[in-house]
Amino acid sequence: MRHKRLTRFALAAALLVLSAPVFAQNFPLDVELGYRFVNVAGNDNMYRSQINEAEGFLLRSLTFASSDFEGKLGFADKIRLDISDVGVGPASSIRFEIGKSRVYKFTFVYDRWRYFSALPAFANPFLANGIVPGQQTYQRLRNVYDAELAILPGTIFSPIFGYTYNKYTGPSTSTVHVGQDEFRLNQSFYSWDEQPRVGFNFATGPVNVNFMQGWRRYHEETTSVLTPGAGAGNGTTPILGQQQTLISYSRNQTTDVNIPITTASGVWQLGCFGKILGTYVRTTGSSDTQGPTNLDGTLVNFEIARFFGGLNETVSSSVNNLTWRGAARAEFTVTDGVEVAGGWKKAFREISGQELMNQIFYNTALYNGAAAPNVQQILNINNGLSRSDESMDLGIIARHVGPFGLRFTYTHTKQATSVNEDIAEYVVGTPQQPYGQAGYYDRAISTYDAGMTFGVGFLTLGADYRADNANQAILRTDSTMRQSWRTRAGFKVGKLIEVNSTFSWAWESNTTVGIESKGSFRQVGGDFNLMPTDWLTLRFSGYNFSSGTHIPIINPINFAVSDNANFEDGRAIEGGLVLNLKAVKLNVSGGTYVNKGTFGFEIDRVRGQLEVPIFKKFSVIGEAAYDKYTETVYTYGDYSATRIGLYAHWAAF
Numbered sequence: 211m212r213h214k215r216l217t218r219f220a221l222a223a224a225l226l227v228l229s230a231p232v233f234a235q236n237f238p239l240d241v242e243l244g245y246r247f248v249n250v251a252g253n254d255n256m257y258r259s260q261i262n263e264a265e266g267f268l269l270r271s272l273t274f275a276s277s278d279f280e281g282k283l284g285f286a287d288k289i290r291l292d293i294s295d296v297g298v299g300p301a302s303s304i305r306f307e308i309g310k311s312r313v314y315k316f317t318f319v320y321d322r323w324r325y326f327s328a329l330p331a332f333a334n335p336f337l338a339n340g341i342v343p344g345q346q347t348y349q350r351l352r353n354v355y356d357a358e359l360a361i362l363p364g365t366i367f368s369p370i371f372g373y374t375y376n377k378y379t380g381p382s383t384s385t386v387h388v389g390q391d392e393f394r395l396n397q398s399f400y401s402w403d404e405q406p407r408v409g410f411n412f413a414t415g416p417v418n419v420n421f422m423q424g425w426r427r428y429h430e431e432t433t434s435v436l437t438p439g440a441g442a443g444n445g446t447t448p449i450l451g452q453q454q455t456l457i458s459y460s461r462n463q464t465t466d467v468n469i470p471i472t473t474a475s476g477v478w479q480l481g482c483f484g485k486i487l488g489t490y491v492r493t494t495g496s497s498d499t500q501g502p503t504n505l506d507g508t509l510v511n512f513e514i515a516r517f518f519g520g521l522n523e524t525v526s527s528s529v530n531n532l533t534w535r536g537a538a539r540a541e542f543t544v545t546d547g548v549e550v551a552g553g554w555k556k557a558f559r560e561i562s563g564q565e566l567m568n569q570i571f572y573n574t575a576l577y578n579g580a581a582a583p584n585v586q587q588i589l590n591i592n593n594g595l596s597r598s599d600e601s602m603d604l605g606i607i608a609r610h611v612g613p614f615g616l617r618f619t620y621t622h623t624k625q626a627t628s629v630n631e632d633i634a635e636y637v638v639g640t641p642q643q644p645y646g647q648a649g650y651y652d653r654a655i656s657t658y659d660a661g662m663t664f665g666v667g668f669l670t671l672g673a674d675y676r677a678d679n680a681n682q683a684i685l686r687t688d689s690t691m692r693q694s695w696r697t698r699a700g701f702k703v704g705k706l707i708e709v710n711s712t713f714s715w716a717w718e719s720n721t722t723v724g725i726e727s728k729g730s731f732r733q734v735g736g737d738f739n740l741m742p743t744d745w746l747t748l749r750f751s752g753y754n755f756s757s758g759t760h761i762p763i764i765n766p767i768n769f770a771v772s773d774n775a776n777f778e779d780g781r782a783i784e785g786g787l788v789l790n791l792k793a794v795k796l797n798v799s800g801g802t803y804v805n806k807g808t809f810g811f812e813i814d815r816v817r818g819q820l821e822v823p824i825f826k827k828f829s830v831i832g833e834a835a836y837d838k839y840t841e842t843v844y845t846y847g848d849y850s851a852t853r854i855g856l857y858a859h860w861a862a863f
Contacts, residue, residue, distance in 0.1 A: 242270040242831065244857030246298065252839075252849030255328035255343050261837060262326050263853060266298035270857060286310050300324045315360045325350040325380070330846040333385070335392075335444050342846045345394050350380035360411070368411045370422065377402045383437065386461075388521070389509025391443035391454040395434045403428035405471070416479040426495075428467035435460050441507070449510050450577055452517060456507040463501030469493050469531075484542035484549075492534040499527045511571065514585045519573030527565035534558055547610040554602050562594035594630040599623065605659075615663035625653040627684055653688075655680045672698040683720050686727070686761070692718035705744075711736030720761075727761035735782075747788040755780040757807075778807030786817075795821040810842025821859065831857040 248265040250257045272293040292305045302322040309315035326349050331337055334344035358372035382397045409422030436459040443454050471493050478486040503523040510517050539553035571585040605619030631648035657678050664671040678692040694716040701709045712735065719728040735753030742748075756779045763774045786799030800816040816836040823829040833855040840848045 241272040246855040256847040258326045262300040264298040268297040321354045323352045348382035372407045391445040394437040394440040401430040419476040424471040426469040430465040459505040461503040467497040469495030516574040518571040529563040532560045552604040556600040560596040597627045619659040621657040623655040670700040689718040708739040729759035731757045750785040780805040814838040
C-alpha cells in the first residue's frame with residue numbers, strides 16, 4: 211500500500227512539472243488539476259455517507275470562455291466550457307455552451323453524482339449488539355444529460371428544443387415484513403427517464419412570454435432477494451411455538467410512468483409603475499406497476515390464522531394523476547420608496563388508483579399442527595384523493611421612512627382535501643369517522659408577516675415576525691398555531707471591522723384534542739470579521755441551536771399512549787484567516803459542532819489551502835482537510851479522515 215501511494219505521489223509531482231509547458235499557450239483558460247490522498251481511520255461507511263471524497267486524480271475545475279475569435283469562427287461568436295470535480299469527486303459536472311448572437315444558442319450539461327449511505331444506527335435492530343451498519347443501505351450512481359437549442363435568441367420569437375436523459379442505478383439493502391418478522395434483502399435498482407421538450411420565448415416591448423411542452427417517460431426495475439444468512443429474520447422469540455424462518459425470497463417489480471408536462475409564464479412590464487406576472491404548470495400522468503413475489507419458509511400469518519410454508523403473490527396497480535398550479539401577481543410603485551404587491555395562486559392535485567393483488571399461501575397448517583388446504587386471497591382496491599390549495603396575499607413595502615424600512619403582508623390560504631378509501635383498506639373507524647380516513651377535510655390559514663429595519667451611521671438593526679393561525683389540522687403533523695421571530699444587529703466600519711448577530715425563535719403547536727403536539731426552535735449567535743490590511747482577513751462565528759418536539763404516539767403492542775419527545779442542543783464555533791500576498795496565498799479555517807440532545811455527536815473540521823506561484827499564470831496548490839466525527843451513546847460510527855491534495859493551477863485570463 212505504501213509503495214502504491216509513493217508511486218501515485220510521484221505521478222502527481224510529474225504532472226505538476228509537465229503542466230507548465232503544456233498550459234503555456236495563449237488561451238483564455240483557467241484549470242486546476244491534481245491528485246488527492248485520503249486516509250480514513252474508523253468507520254469508512256460513515257465517512258462515505260457524509261463526505262464520500264475518494265483518493266485519486268481530480269480535475270477540480272476548468273473554465274474556457276471566449277467571445278473574441280478575430281472573425282476566424284463564422285459559425286460562433288461565443289464558446290464557454292466549465293468542468294468541475296471530474297475524476298474521484300462525488301459530484302461531477304460538465305457544461306458546454308456555444309452560440310452566435312441572435313442566431314442560435316446551444317447548451318449541453320452533464321452531471322454525475324455518487325450516492326452512498328450505510329449508517330450504523332439507522333434501521334438497525336441489532337445496534338446494541340455491535341452489528342453494523344443498519345439494514346437500509348444503498349450505493350447509487352446518477353448520470354444526467356441535458357441538451358437545449360434556442361433559435362434566434364434575443365429576438366421577438368425564439369423557438370426552443372430540449373432533451374433530458376437521467377439514469378439512476380446501483381445496489382442496496384432493505385427489509386421485508388412477512389410471517390410476523392422482518393428479513394433483510396439484497397436489492398438491485400435500475401431506472402431511467404427521458405424528457406423531450408419544445409417551446410418558445412416571445413418578447414416584444416413590455417411583454418415577455420415563455421412556453422414549454424414536455425413529455426416525460428420513466429422506467430424502473432427493482433429485484434429483491436433474501437440476503438445470504440438472513441433467513442432467521444430479526445425476531446428472537448418463537449411465535450405460537452414456531453421460530454419464523456425464511457428459506458428463499460424473490461421479488462421483481464417494474465414501474466412505467468408517462469407524464470406530459472406543460473409550463474407557461476409571462477411578464478407585462480407597466481413602465482416605471484410596476485409589472486404583472488403569471489405562471490401556469492400542468493401535468494397529467496399515468497403509472498403502471500407489476501411485480502411477482504415468491505417465498506418459502508416456516509412462517510405464520512394472523513390474518514388467515516395459519517402457519518404456512520410458501521407464498522406466491524402477484525400485484526398489478528395503476529395510478530392516474532392530474533396536477534396543476536397557477537399564479538398571478540401584480541407589483542406597483544405608489545411613490546418613491548413605497549411599493550404595493552398582491553397575488554393569487556392555486557394548486558390542485560387529483561390521484562386515483564387501482565390495485566389487484568392475488569395471494570396464494572401454500573403448505574398451510576392450523577395452529578394445532580393439523581394440515582389445512584391452501585389459502586387464496588384476492589384484493590381489488592380502488593381509491594382516490596384530491597387536494598386544492600388556494601391563497602391570496604396583499605402587502606406593502608416602505609423602504610425609506612426616515613431611518614426606518616417597513617413591510618407588511620397578509621396571506622389567506624384555503625386547503626380542501628377529499629379522500630375516497632376502498633372498503634378493503636379500512637382498519638379502524640370511529641363514530642365520527644366510521645370509514646377509516648375517507649371523507650372531506652377543509653382548512654383555512656391566516657398568515658401575518660411583518661418586518662422592520664433601522665439604519666444610522668455604522669449601525670443597522672432589523673426584526674421580522676410571522677404568525678400562522680389555522681382553524682384546524684388535517685394531518686397529525688399539521689400545526690394549528692405557529693409563530694416565529696427573528697432579530698438582527700450589525701456594526702460595520704469600512705473594511706476594517708464588521709460584526710453581525712442574529713436571534714431566531716419559532717414555536718408551533720397542534721391543539722386538536724387527542725394530538726396536542728408542540729415544538730420549538732431557537733438560534734442565537736453572530737459573526738465577526740476583521741480586515742486590518744488588504745492582504746489579511748480574520749473571521750470568527752459562533753452559534754447555539756436548540757429544539758424540542760412533543761407528539762403523542764400509540765404503542766402498537768399494548769395500544770398505550772406515550773409522549774414521543776425529541777430534544778437537540780447544539781453549538782457551532784468556526785474561525786479562519788485569509789492571507790493574500792504576491793508570494794503566497796493562504797486560507798485556513800477550523801470549527802466544531804457539538805450536539806448534546808437526543809442524538810449526541812460532535813464534528814471537528816480543519817481546512818487549509820496554500821497557493822504558491824511558480825511563474826506568471828502558473829502556481830502550485832497544496833490542500834489539507836481533517837474531519838473527526840464522534841457519537842455520544844454508540845461509537846460504531848466514529849471516524850477521523852485526512853485528505854491531502856496537490857494541484858497545478860493555470861490561469862490564462
